[in-house]
Amino acid sequence: MGSFFAGIKAGTLGGIIYVGGMAVFNVILLYALKPNVLDVIRTSYGSICGAAASNSTANIESCFDSVVAVDVPYIAFVAFFVALIYAALFGRFYDSLPGRSRTLKAEVIAALVGVNLVVFGFSGFYFNGTAATATGAFLIGWTILFGYLLGRLYRKYTRVVQITSQNPDLLQVLVDNSDMTGKARTFAATSSHKLRAKVSDNASFKGWGANGGVTLEDPKSFETVMEVNGDGSVNGKVSKKN
Numbered sequence: 001m002g003s004f005f006a007g008i009k010a011g012t013l014g015g016i017i018y019v020g021g022m023a024v025f026n027v028i029l030l031y032a033l034k035p036n037v038l039d040v041i042r043t044s045y046g047s048i049c050g051a052a053a054s055n056s057t058a059n060i061e062s063c064f065d066s067v068v069a070v071d072v073p074y075i076a077f078v079a080f081f082v083a084l085i086y087a088a089l090f091g092r093f094y095d096s097l098p099g100r101s102r103t104l105k106a107e108v109i110a111a112l113v114g115v116n117l118v119v120f121g122f123s124g125f126y127f128n129g130t131a132a133t134a135t136g137a138f139l140i141g142w143t144i145l146f147g148y149l150l151g152r153l154y155r156k157y158t159r160v161v162q163i164t165s166q167n168p169d170l171l172q173v174l175v176d177n178s179d180m181t182g183k184a185r186t187f188a189a190t191s192s193h194k195l196r197a198k199v200s201d202n203a204s205f206k207g208w209g210a211n212g213g214v215t216l217e218d219p220k221s222f223e224t225v226m227e228v229n230g231d232g233s234v235n236g237k238v239s240k241k242n
Helices: 004-032 034-053 057-092 102-119 129-156
Strands: 158-165 171-175 183-188 191-199 203-216 223-240
Touching: 004 034, 004 057, 004 129, 004 183, 034 057, 057 102, 057 129, 102 129, 129 158, 158 171, 171 223, 183 191, 191 203
Parallel strands: 158 223
Antiparallel strands: 158 183, 171 191, 191 223, 203 223
């Protein structure tokens, strides 16, 4: 369990920084290695630019401008879309991901984003050895930074609640119809969730206890609404019938 919408929020801001940095780097790289780029356009990709298929300097320059103005934004758009999808999945399944470190979990997701961009050709430009080395090094470092930002932003938009039962054999705590007894779970900040006590036949429900940023609509009802505004805990109270 986790928060899909918190993942979307974290992915949106982190993704903008991620793809924005990639776009700026790609533009700088293209201009820094412009003579090499023009040679590649002239010898290998002239036909793609229509009139630029001729060897005139003006037409080749026009094709280069098209790469900067069209290809770079297109790559950034696709990269942002990929990053957003994985950020949403990160948020939704955060608590199910292996490991306890938030940063490590986010770095794994960021690595998946980077691998997908490389595999499908949206990670940058590799028109010669120098460009490939520079793009690869930048992508690795920038993807690590993206993972760090994703983890930090996700924590900003979420809260952790420890869910316990006074006696798990007699009472199970259900949150949004899922058994969360004895677990610490992540919820979106300022969110509301259905809280229900599933009590065995030989026990009686005695109410709820809540601490920290967790408040309850009706602490005495076996079924109520839990509002999460900060980190905290909720505990189901129960006693065995005589």
